[in-house]
Amino acid sequence: MRKEDCFYLGKIVSKFSFKGELLIKLDTDDPQHYLKMESVFVEYRKKLVPFFIQKSSLQKSELLRVKFEDIDTEEDAEDLIKREVYLPLEELPTLENDQFYFHEIIGYRATDKSFGAIGLLTGVNTTSPQALFEIDHNGKQVLIPLNDDFIAQVDKENKIIHLDVPEGLIEMYLE
Template identity: 60%
Template structure:
């Protein structure tokens, strides 16, 4: 399984018991979704490779963590080997989003259309390394950064692969000026 075919689920944060159980922090707004998913396995990143680990049991722990018992991880030493490792699942296991909610990877390649300015470019990425996530939009040689603010997003048009925006006057004009 290639990492590009997967999404980041979270990471193994700490050991839970002497029997090899671990607590995984899940990078999601709804950790409970993944408890009910009845996952048979997850991919654990070890030495830059995704390795399938089969799950014996899992359940939510204090709302933010998933307590997991993997097959063949039966001791604290076994758990130490996977501590801090990232967890991945195939993209097809993501819950479907509707309306104006979207996954960052889903909108790459979408057209960015401003209601006032028209087509302002193609979304090439999302920068979520700052306090406010930003659309990275490419128009020719120009990179335009638009904050991902709900008030700016008018519509996610999956059928036409476009995001309709209503940006304040001057924001995009700065880049195109």
């Protein structure tokens, strides 16, 4: 399995018991959706390795407590801590009309109610405290906070994201 064909589900953050159980911090709004998984891919030595799940349960609502097959000791579990966990893209839940996954909107055209055509959405920056749309406007990068109040409409059919951002925000990047 290639990483490009998967989505990031979370990170293994700690051991839970002396029997090899682990806690995965999920990067999702709906942890319940991932309770019945049969397997996940764990990034190990720059490769995605499948791990089959014997049992899982939610711990403190955003942590998934898992027991992987063949991980039976604290030592086995220790080797997996801080590793990232992935699932194939086809495992993503279907979203409502204006909802989207970040990877889906890359390549969409971005427009603003007042400014007009902004440019091509090239990425979503999630490394800052506020996620940001990265938009290419004739070679200049425009960053717009990913805020529900700024998103007027997501037109998936025509691959356009319609925004309504505060006056002057876009122009600030173009001066």
